[in-house]
Amino acid sequence: MSARVHDCVGAFLVRGGRVLLGRRTADRELLAGAWDVFGGHVEAGESELDALTRELDEEVGIRPIRLRRLQTIEGAQPAPWRLHLYVVTDWQGEPCNRQPDEHDELRWCELDEAVRCLGAAHPAFERLLGEALAAAGA
Incomplete structure (x- = not known):
């Protein structure tokens, strides 16, 4: 029997040529101390967009206004996961x-620092960060 895939959403919040990242606390069960995008699990019956809107409000107190879906990336560690990534270029709050x-x-990180923070997490992050900053006219 295959393990359940954890469906997640995440966003690159982009402003002024920089992207906002968060460092997870050292006591988190998953990715302790790692830099991360904002987002989280898609709950049962929730659309990607609804989950992203909820998570961004819960974590950083914003409501996305202008956003675009970038890509879905996947991994197997520590359990199978799928991350639907968006770039958010305008928000309320x-x-x-x-x-x-x-x-x-x-x-707030410029591209090179964001790549250093996130690059090891998944090979697609460097390209996707570049796309996110380009989408915002950086």
């Missing part, structure tokens, strides 16, 4: 850390 138990730092 000002991003702030609404879940300090999940992220201990938020940082």
